[in-house]
Amino acid sequence: MYKRLAGAALVAAAATSLMATPAGASTSARTSFAAETATTTAARQLIRTKVSWGRCKDTCRINVRITNISRKYLYRVKLNARLSVNGRSVGSCYDYVGTIKPRKVRYAACTVRTRALSQRWNNFLDGWAYFNRHAKTSVAYRYYR
CATH class of the missing domain: 4.10.860 (DNA Excision Repair, Uvrb; Chain A)
Structure with a gap:
């Protein structure tokens, strides 16, 4: 400190x-x-992330692969994800990952269920708009030297 x-x-x-x-x-x-x-x-990033999709219609499952690229134990790892469809925000979700050992991988996933997402999916089914989804993820963690 x-x-x-x-x-x-x-x-x-x-x-x-x-x-x-x-x-x-x-x-x-x-x-x-x-x-x-x-x-x-300035702290350097100790992780790498990769986003993949589960089912994404009126509810979206966001799967994230979190890789610890350092030689340190990462504690209290948390995932926050913001989902947007066609450039407009439709919801967010979070997940507590836990501890990631050095050079190891953990998987995290969270589900977005909102009225805005459901409306975008219905508009896509009716032919009014596209359904281009994009997720911005943020991973927070603690480590000790």
């Missing part, structure tokens, strides 16, 4: 010191310091 707060304070201090330098002064040392602290405080 302390390291994270200290790193954030260093990034904020570096940004304010860059703004305060005169135009003719050399800022190469300061910019490299700011870039170094930004890279040490």
Whole structure:
């Protein structure tokens, strides 16, 4: 906790010191310091995801393959998915995945059942519109160093 707060304070201090330098002064040392602290405080992604579809008519099943590409245990892994049909949002869902061991795969799935999705499916059956579905997924996790 302390390291994270200290790193954030260093990034904020570096940004304010860059703004305060005169135009003719050399800022190469300061910019490299700011870039170094930004890279040490920024977390890299430890996962890869792949989305596939189950049944998707008046209810949509969104299946996600979550791969842990790191050597760390991932704890409290959660999936959020937002479904849109023809560019318009029709609903969202979430799923708790649990723990993913290093270099292993877990599968998560959630189902969207909304009135908006049902109306889009009925419009497709009646020939009024297409049914182009798209899911945006977000996976949140915790890990310990």
